[in-house]
Amino acid sequence: MPSRKTVRKRLVAHLAGGACLIAAFVIVPRVHAQAADWKPELIAPPGNVYGPNDPIRLRLPALPVEVLQTLALELDDFDVTDFVSSDGRMAVLTLPQPLAYGEHQLRLVENAPDGSIIERGVWTVSVRKSAAFREAELQAAVTLNALYRIADDDLPEPVPKREQWNGAAQLQGAVADGNWRLTGQADLLASGERAVLPRGEEGGHIDLGSFLLGYENGPVVARAGHHSIGPDSLIMSGFGRRGVSLGVQSVRTGAAATAFSLRTADVIGFQEGFGIGDSGNRTDGVTFTFRPLSGATDALYVSATYLRGEGPSQSGDIGTGIVGDTTVVEGRAASVIADGTLLERRLRLRGEYAATRFDFDGGGRDLDGDNIIESHENLAAERDDAYHALVTFTPWHDKLVGGQPFAWNLGVENKRIGTFFRSPANPIGVSDRELVRGFTGVNWSAFDVQLSIGRERDNVNDLPLIAQTETAQNVLSLTYAPQPAYEPLPDGSLPPPSWYGQPLLNLSLIDVDQDVVRAGSGLTPGALNKVRTLALTASFTYPTWSWTLGHTIGKSENFIGQAPDTKTDASQLSASFRIGERWTLGPSVQWSRTDESDLPPPFTVSARRLETLTAGLNVGYLHSDRVSATLGYNLHRSDASDGSQDVRTSDVIANVAWTVVPAREMRPGLTLALDGQWHDFDDRVSTGSNLNHYQVFLRATVSWLPTW
Amino acid sequence: MQCAMQRLSAAVLLAVLPAASVPAAVTSVTASPAAERVAVARTAAVALRWNVATNAAGTVTSAAGEFRTPGGALLGTVNQPLSQSVAAGVTAIPETVRVPADVIERARREGGDRLLYRRSFTDGVAASGEIVLHIATGGAAAFGIGRVALAFDTGEVVRIAVRGEKLQMHAELSYSGTGRLRALWEVAGPNPATERPVWRPIGEVLQTLTGPDAVKFASPALPTETAGVYLVRLRIAEPELAFEPPVARYAVRQE
Numbered sequence: 001m002p003s004r005k006t007v008r009k010r011l012v013a014h015l016a017g018g019a020c021l022i023a024a025f026v027i028v029p030r031v032h033a034q035a036a037d038w039k040p041e042l043i044a045p046p047g048n049v050y051g052p053n054d055p056i057r058l059r060l061p062a063l064p065v066e067v068l069q070t071l072a073l074e075l076d077d078f079d080v081t082d083f084v085s086s087d088g089r090m091a092v093l094t095l096p097q098p099l100a101y102g103e104h105q106l107r108l109v110e111n112a113p114d115g116s117i118i119e120r121g122v123w124t125v126s127v128r129k130s131a132a133f134r135e136a137e138l139q140a141a142v143t144l145n146a147l148y149r150i151a152d153d154d155l156p157e158p159v160p161k162r163e164q165w166n167g168a169a170q171l172q173g174a175v176a177d178g179n180w181r182l183t184g185q186a187d188l189l190a191s192g193e194r195a196v197l198p199r200g201e202e203g204g205h206i207d208l209g210s211f212l213l214g215y216e217n218g219p220v221v222a223r224a225g226h227h228s229i230g231p232d233s234l235i236m237s238g239f240g241r242r243g244v245s246l247g248v249q250s251v252r253t254g255a256a257a258t259a260f261s262l263r264t265a266d267v268i269g270f271q272e273g274f275g276i277g278d279s280g281n282r283t284d285g286v287t288f289t290f291r292p293l294s295g296a297t298d299a300l301y302v303s304a305t306y307l308r309g310e311g312p313s314q315s316g317d318i319g320t321g322i323v324g325d326t327t328v329v330e331g332r333a334a335s336v337i338a339d340g341t342l343l344e345r346r347l348r349l350r351g352e353y354a355a356t357r358f359d360f361d362g363g364g365r366d367l368d369g370d371n372i373i374e375s376h377e378n379l380a381a382e383r384d385d386a387y388h389a390l391v392t393f394t395p396w397h398d399k400l401v402g403g404q405p406f407a408w409n410l411g412v413e414n415k416r417i418g419t420f421f422r423s424p425a426n427p428i429g430v431s432d433r434e435l436v437r438g439f440t441g442v443n444w445s446a447f448d449v450q451l452s453i454g455r456e457r458d459n460v461n462d463l464p465l466i467a468q469t470e471t472a473q474n475v476l477s478l479t480y481a482p483q484p485a486y487e488p489l490p491d492g493s494l495p496p497p498s499w500y501g502q503p504l505l506n507l508s509l510i511d512v513d514q515d516v517v518r519a520g521s522g523l524t525p526g527a528l529n530k531v532r533t534l535a536l537t538a539s540f541t542y543p544t545w546s547w548t549l550g551h552t553i554g555k556s557e558n559f560i561g562q563a564p565d566t567k568t569d570a571s572q573l574s575a576s577f578r579i580g581e582r583w584t585l586g587p588s589v590q591w592s593r594t595d596e597s598d599l600p601p602p603f604t605v606s607a608r609r610l611e612t613l614t615a616g617l618n619v620g621y622l623h624s625d626r627v628s629a630t631l632g633y634n635l636h637r638s639d640a641s642d643g644s645q646d647v648r649t650s651d652v653i654a655n656v657a658w659t660v661v662p663a664r665e666m667r668p669g670l671t672l673a674l675d676g677q678w679h680d681f682d683d684r685v686s687t688g689s690n691l692n693h694y695q696v697f698l699r700a701t702v703s704w705l706p707t708w
Numbered sequence: 709m710q711c712a713m714q715r716l717s718a719a720v721l722l723a724v725l726p727a728a729s730v731p732a733a734v735t736s737v738t739a740s741p742a743a744e745r746v747a748v749a750r751t752a753a754v755a756l757r758w759n760v761a762t763n764a765a766g767t768v769t770s771a772a773g774e775f776r777t778p779g780g781a782l783l784g785t786v787n788q789p790l791s792q793s794v795a796a797g798v799t800a801i802p803e804t805v806r807v808p809a810d811v812i813e814r815a816r817r818e819g820g821d822r823l824l825y826r827r828s829f830t831d832g833v834a835a836s837g838e839i840v841l842h843i844a845t846g847g848a849a850a851f852g853i854g855r856v857a858l859a860f861d862t863g864e865v866v867r868i869a870v871r872g873e874k875l876q877m878h879a880e881l882s883y884s885g886t887g888r889l890r891a892l893w894e895v896a897g898p899n900p901a902t903e904r905p906v907w908r909p910i911g912e913v914l915q916t917l918t919g920p921d922a923v924k925f926a927s928p929a930l931p932t933e934t935a936g937v938y939l940v941r942l943r944i945a946e947p948e949l950a951f952e953p954p955v956a957r958y959a960v961r962q963e
Contacts, residue, residue: 143961168959209866324855
């Protein structure tokens, strides 16, 4: 029975320097191979399949110890000799971490006495899940809560059931072999009360959150589920939807083409499959990206997108968290972007041109209620276009001033978007604007200054009946964030931080002036709005605690009596403390006071003051790895001097949890907990909805983290 | 004499009866404000009050609202009934009406620079009122939120977090005009009541916005100390919304 001993001495440490260390094989063979011609042999694993944790065995011939001292084993160009042990004539590589699925290169080299390196063997080790699949894995993180309400008082009708349950699961899996790889992930929510879930009573007791399936095979990439298609442009931005896409890409040239079909109004839950079954609620398109300058793949990037969509582009289905205009629209859009750098990347030029054809009422609006859309009830589509040009310049790299890096950049952008420019895949896109903006930024030592000056005019030149406004918007931001250099003390420990810890101070000023420059729409030329906002923020971080203080002063004037003039003061303070190893503390306070004047109808007073206070305190206590407790308190007050509102809300959330059995791999865990909630809602103006109640739950939580 | 008395009584009765038996009637309806601005090619939300004058207590109702051109051409309807108990006199009935972009565009193509939103209220006898909606640019339009979208950092609206994980929600608002946004981040849960979730405020948003534009706000850290299912929303108190605020969900799982 051969003995086994881990070799913790390095066989070879510094190939370049020629310094070699010793490997100690316990059994030194008495008959040695010829030093010049020996070859190691890779021993096939059981079943001819290496698993991620399987040791890799090499059979060596009988070698003199002087030769063994010169050997080194490399895996994917990393020296792994430290992890080699001996087993008779076997060198056994046992890595501390599992090897990733796929192919790895193993190399045994000998450092010859003359300094040369002799490659004794090179092998490709394929780490696989099984003979059928290189990779096959499914992970789940499942939690199931069973609750019983053991005490309550004055719960609002209808009183929820005493017995409740809910849960969640995250599923993730992958299968791969050869050049292909199939991946999938999904989130599931479950509840005994369907109304808690995204689709409410329309769904089941278990419903699907987001999911995504992916397939890659060489240059081909396919996806199905919730995803977005890049890059962002004037016609497609923030458009993450359920749907499918298929793309091809070239690693060598960076060129890629992707065809996609996404649901226009997002959807959630076990419904609508991949989201592309309804042609009246779908956006189809194709996007191309390529880098036309060979040899300088990052110098110029060109992207083109065409899409066509139909559906309620401003809203989502129930449970998607998106609400807005539900009108079904129809549109087509195309965009071309060129983005390049010059002068060693110090100059960036970006340009985009886009055109749209948008039908604001899709198939039309039934005005006379006869359930027939007649020709006069269907608006013709509008065509419009937009462009955006951006130039940024960084005068130099690696500039030092006073021994500190000094960075300066400046830029200018020009954007013109037509009045009727709209894309079904850019729900937040704005139209009717012409913008010219210049900006600059300086970063030196601990200081950062950013300045932006912009002028914007409504792009309604062709609509003389509509008033035109011009807006000047200037933004200044000053930041001071020193990075204290803590030199270790002679004993190696770090010195205590200064009384102010590590600070970050910021001042920002926003100044907006809006004027009517052309009459129309019931407006005459002159000042329209003026808004000033000054915000100061200071945060300080220490090893075990931090705090942040902020104050904002705002002033808003409306010169046409459309909205009240306001002066606002708002302060906020938040902190986070770790006290010892067991306690955490997180207080926060937000306070604001707004003075309104020149209130327009229907207000019956000419001025009033609004005050709000929102405060919270979270306390955490970790008794042991298994027992913990939390306590949270929230308070909100809101009142108006004219008596129109006076509301106070108080909440307490408390929880004590005992992990009876921690979840370990395939073994489920069990946690028992006592959860309590108290809520007080006191509306002193409209008392009909006042509440004061509490409830206490006994909860059993089963958690399971299996991996197959 | 008796006959004369009878005739007098009959005359008094005839004089009194019309006043006593007059059916309750809406005598006038006005809108406040009388005029507002809506953005061209954008859906708008307009908050207004209908000042309904009645000559008796009762319930006034309005089955639907209509968008019309100043010339009277129908542009669209709002099939949202309004109903309110009223006392004799003037009662303010609030409404936040959504004006679809295609309705505004239809009015503009009719050659006008305005449209009317009209409602008829009845309590047996009807009267109608209207608000003038001037077509303006997104910058000059009345302040209003057109769209709200909630998402976690990962872009999902349903998220599963580990107990103790730092979690934030983001709200993206599209708006027109200039005005003050006042909103509260609210959380319900763990284990929220289904019919009437108990919302607790955890943070306030107070900012003057200048549009048209879109803006994104991050919530304070969401509670993740207790396992269970939570609801989260940004409840907008000002300006008034023409829709219910959206709700997102997250679950906290035990490690």
